[in-house]
Amino acid sequence: MPVYSASIPVKTRGDCHIVDLTRPLQERVLASGIKTGIALVFVPGSTAGITTIEFEPGLLEDLPELFERLAPSDARYHHDDTWHDGNGHSHVRAALLGPSLALPVDDGRPALGTWQQVVLVDFDNRARSRDVLVRVVGE
Numbered sequence: 431m432p433v434y435s436a437s438i439p440v441k442t443r444g445d446c447h448i449v450d451l452t453r454p455l456q457e458r459v460l461a462s463g464i465k466t467g468i469a470l471v472f473v474p475g476s477t478a479g480i481t482t483i484e485f486e487p488g489l490l491e492d493l494p495e496l497f498e499r500l501a502p503s504d505a506r507y508h509h510d511d512t513w514h515d516g517n518g519h520s521h522v523r524a525a526l527l528g529p530s531l532a533l534p535v536d537d538g539r540p541a542l543g544t545w546q547q548v549v550l551v552d553f554d555n556r557a558r559s560r561d562v563l564v565r566v567v568g569e
Contacts, residue, residue: 434462434566441559442478442552446494446523450485451562452547455540458564465538467568472530474563477520477554479527485547493551497523503555520553527551535568 436458440449451471459469471480483489500523507518531548534541542548552558 431467431567431569432462432464434458434464434564436461436564436566438562438564439559440550440552440562442550442554442557444520444552444554444556444558446497447552448483448485448490448493449550449552450547451480451550452485452540452542455548455564459535459540459566460538462566463538464535464566464568467535467566469533469535469540470530470563470565470567471533471548472563472565473550473560474529475524475558475560476529477517477524478550478552478558478560479524479529480531480548480550480562481527482531482542482546482548484545485549497526497553500526515555517553517555520555523551523553527553535566 509518
């Protein structure tokens with residue numbers, strides 16, 4: 431079974447920056463030549479996550495506000511006691527969201543709903559350059 435590997439380079443601002451990966455993901459899946467299968471999207475690292483949302487202004491405010499309520503940036507984290515890097519909240523938030531997403535591939539495209547986009551959420555407390563990994567498996 432063929433496996434296609436690619437990456438999507440992303441520059442983020444950190445602090446819950448949400449980046450729409452849908453178009454570059456669709457381009458990678460199309461380039462794979464795979465018509466039916468699975469696309470895996472994975473962000474290496476422990477301070478970012480991958481999910482789907484409707485990429486619209488309201489949710490771009492709602493999602494960061496939700497994570498601030500769940501894992502406040504000004505709370506005490508044992509990680510910060512150990513490493514003194516101030517990003518304990520980033521690790522907790524990323525653990526809640528998760529680093530990967532598997533999507534069906536149908537007719538050479540990720541099977542997404544009309545208002546569903548694949549996004550990277552960077553929770554770190556600084557700007558980052560990330561390489562999001564894409565693997566497409568199928569036929």
